[in-house]
Amino acid sequence: MSHLKTEIRKRAEELVTLYPERRSALIPLCHLAQEQDGWLRPEAISEIGELCGVTAAEVKGTATFYDMLHTEPVGRYVVAVCTNIACLLGGALELLVHAESTLGVRAGGTTPDGVFTLHEAECLADCDKTVCVQVNHRYVGAQSPETFDALLDDLRAGRLDEAVPPHGTLVRVRRSVGLQVDGAVVAAERAKEAEAKTARAAATSGAGENKA
Amino acid sequence: MAITEAPKIVTARLDHGDSHTLERYLATGGYSGLRKALTMTPEAVAAEVDAASLLGRGGAGFPAGRKWSMLRKNPLTYLVINGDESEPATFKDHMLIEGDPHQILEGVLISAFALQVTQAFIYIRGEFALGLERMQQAVNDAYAHGAVGTNIFDSGFSVDVVVHPGAGAYICGEETALLESLEGKRGFPRIKPPYFPAAIGLYGEPTVVNNVETMANIPWIVNNGGAAFAALGAGRSTGTRLFALAGHVRKPGNYELEMVKTTFRDLIYSPLLGGGIRGTNTLKAFIPGGVSAPWFGPDQVELPLGQDEVGDAGSMLGSGSIVVMDSGTCMVRAAWRITKFFSRESCGQCTPCREGSGWLERIMYRIENGDGREEDLDLLMDLCDNISPGVAWPPQQTTICVLGPSIPSSIASGIRMFRDEFLVHVKEGGCPFD
Numbered sequence: 225m226s227h228l229k230t231e232i233r234k235r236a237e238e239l240v241t242l243y244p245e246r247r248s249a250l251i252p253l254c255h256l257a258q259e260q261d262g263w264l265r266p267e268a269i270s271e272i273g274e275l276c277g278v279t280a281a282e283v284k285g286t287a288t289f290y291d292m293l294h295t296e297p298v299g300r301y302v303v304a305v306c307t308n309i310a311c312l313l314g315g316a317l318e319l320l321v322h323a324e325s326t327l328g329v330r331a332g333g334t335t336p337d338g339v340f341t342l343h344e345a346e347c348l349a350d351c352d353k354t355v356c357v358q359v360n361h362r363y364v365g366a367q368s369p370e371t372f373d374a375l376l377d378d379l380r381a382g383r384l385d386e387a388v389p390p391h392g393t394l395v396r397v398r399r400s401v402g403l404q405v406d407g408a409v410v411a412a413e414r415a416k417e418a419e420a421k422t423a424r425a426a427a428t429s430g431a432g433e434n435k436a
Numbered sequence: 437m438a439i440t441e442a443p444k445i446v447t448a449r450l451d452h453g454d455s456h457t458l459e460r461y462l463a464t465g466g467y468s469g470l471r472k473a474l475t476m477t478p479e480a481v482a483a484e485v486d487a488a489s490l491l492g493r494g495g496a497g498f499p500a501g502r503k504w505s506m507l508r509k510n511p512l513t514y515l516v517i518n519g520d521e522s523e524p525a526t527f528k529d530h531m532l533i534e535g536d537p538h539q540i541l542e543g544v545l546i547s548a549f550a551l552q553v554t555q556a557f558i559y560i561r562g563e564f565a566l567g568l569e570r571m572q573q574a575v576n577d578a579y580a581h582g583a584v585g586t587n588i589f590d591s592g593f594s595v596d597v598v599v600h601p602g603a604g605a606y607i608c609g610e611e612t613a614l615l616e617s618l619e620g621k622r623g624f625p626r627i628k629p630p631y632f633p634a635a636i637g638l639y640g641e642p643t644v645v646n647n648v649e650t651m652a653n654i655p656w657i658v659n660n661g662g663a664a665f666a667a668l669g670a671g672r673s674t675g676t677r678l679f680a681l682a683g684h685v686r687k688p689g690n691y692e693l694e695m696v697k698t699t700f701r702d703l704i705y706s707p708l709l710g711g712g713i714r715g716t717n718t719l720k721a722f723i724p725g726g727v728s729a730p731w732f733g734p735d736q737v738e739l740p741l742g743q744d745e746v747g748d749a750g751s752m753l754g755s756g757s758i759v760v761m762d763s764g765t766c767m768v769r770a771a772w773r774i775t776k777f778f779s780r781e782s783c784g785q786c787t788p789c790r791e792g793s794g795w796l797e798r799i800m801y802r803i804e805n806g807d808g809r810e811e812d813l814d815l816l817m818d819l820c821d822n823i824s825p826g827v828a829w830p831p832q833q834t835t836i837c838v839l840g841p842s843i844p845s846s847i848a849s850g851i852r853m854f855r856d857e858f859l860v861h862v863k864e865g866g867c868p869f870d
Contacts, residue, residue: 347523352682394568399576
């Protein structure tokens with residue numbers, strides 16, 4: 225029984241075919257699973273492992289390396305306040321303190337109603353608009369303690385729903401083309417290649433032994 | 437020294453609100469470079485890039501043509517584009533990805549043809565959600581236009597381009613870490629040698645990794661010739677380059693300038709560029725090339741924006757990011773925040789970087805918050821010396837990648853240039869700027 229819903233599962237299978245080795249789809253599939261659940265549920269982690277040909281532990285081990293992949297639930301809106309050097313010079317620490325007191329959580333925490341997770345971010349590469357804030361990885365323009373509360377109000381009221389998709393939805397543009405040929409043909413070719421590679425590796429190691 | 441009349445090579449289209457669309461791209465000469473390249477031999481295209489002497493725009497500044505020539509002998513190859521821009525205060529690639537994705541894509545396609553590579557990956561930083569959408573849309577539209585896929589523009593050449601998202605890790609900008617990440621693993625930089633993925637790259641196959649700004653220059657080079665590009669700039673620093681200006685200037689932003697012909701003074705003070713220091717304060721210090729670079733003081737503003745010129749002066753142009761700090765800036769706090777960044781982003785493979793960055797961060801924190809001791813200054817330098825022996829520039833390395841030796845830059849600069857300010861923190865038991 226698939227944990228990923230039919231449409232997500234189908235997109236996941238398509239993604240796997242784009243790569244010469246299916247493990248490469250691991251991070252894109254984690255993003256997809258988060259699009260469905262908002263975070264990486266253990267069932268999703270297992271299924272990604274099956275799709276990528278690795279164990280669930282390897283998926284989790286990889287996912288925990290990356291800031292954007294969550295192995296625990298986060299709020300509907302992940303509010304990332306950059307405090308790195310350019311934003312620091314633009315008053316980021318003051319904004320972070322303000323955000324913490326307004327939301328009533330420390331950086332890293334989620335509000336009890338599950339709406340907001342506050343994240344102290346590293347540089348988000350929009351440094352001419354300080355203090356740089358992203359909500360669900362969408363830029364919301366330069367922020368200050370004066371503008372921040374209105375931003376939260378807009379988010380709560382759904383006024384930014386168009387600009388800020390739900391947490392986990394990274395990319396709304398789908399690849400319009402698959403590989404140039406039928407997915408099954410690609411899979412068969414890849415299996416043949418892998419077999420040949422294994423055979424070559426065996427031959428090479430055999431040759432090595434002979435030399436020794 | 438002044439702002440020159442050099443053409444805008446990578447930012448020409450950005451004034452248009454629809455600069456990211458195929459329609460605008462085609463209306464402004466888009467894909468003519470690819471069409472031209474496809475009438476040439478792959479070797480001739482590569483020769484033009486070589487003649488341009490284009491230095492990689494990612495941070496290390498390695499000549500793109502030479503990177504390519506390492507690859508040409510090998511048949512099985514991948515082209516990987518590094519769009520994982522995460523160096524603090526660097527925001528040029530972000531602008532190019534969102535603002536002109538087709539220009540990058542055309543550069544990728546030309547490069548793939550020159551290298552005879554049929555599979556390219558564009559790795560884009562995960563936090564660039566809009567950038568990922570724009571780039572994927574560009575690939576979709578370019579497919580429909582016949583520029584990507586099978587038999588592009590009826591040339592007989594086929595190439596596929598996959599847009600790949602990262603997931604938030606600074607270290608993945610290091611090219612071997614990026615390849616690990618692209619293989620679906622933790623972003624651990626690979627042990628060197630081999631020094632270049634041209635030997636062992638993606639899936640162990642010969643691979644070339646280029647930065648997105650590097651790619652964005654390629655269509656112009658093919659259209660106008662490598663010689664025209666090399667005629668701009670001076671010495672090894674040819675062409676134009678994007679400089680990301682941030683911090684206490686009136687007009688922060690990305691400025692495309694002819695290399696070497698413009699100085700830091702022009703960039704910071706010219707009314708056409710940075711517009712001078714914000715408010716009534718004066719310049720205290722600036723970082724010339726990303727937070728991995730040693731700092732410069734006001735007496736160094738006359739230096740030209742050139743790779744060797746900045747290198748010879750004891751720092752680097754690096755990622756092309758210039759951070760301006762005014763007289764109201766607490767240098768202890770600035771250096772602390774940069775150190776905290778490295779501590780958070782250390783991948784954890786090498787002890788000097790993993791442990792050293794955390795120790796340095798905690799010592800810097802206690803100095804900034806009034807719990808520092810005078811001997812902490814020596815302790816900081818001793819720790820820096822353990823990470824990068826001699827704390828010199830260019831730095832010595834005790835770690836797998838250059839993140840480690842980048843850590844001491846800000847602390848060593850702070851102590852060297854503003855020792856008294858550190859001591860005031862210690863003696864007064866707090867930050868004098870609070």
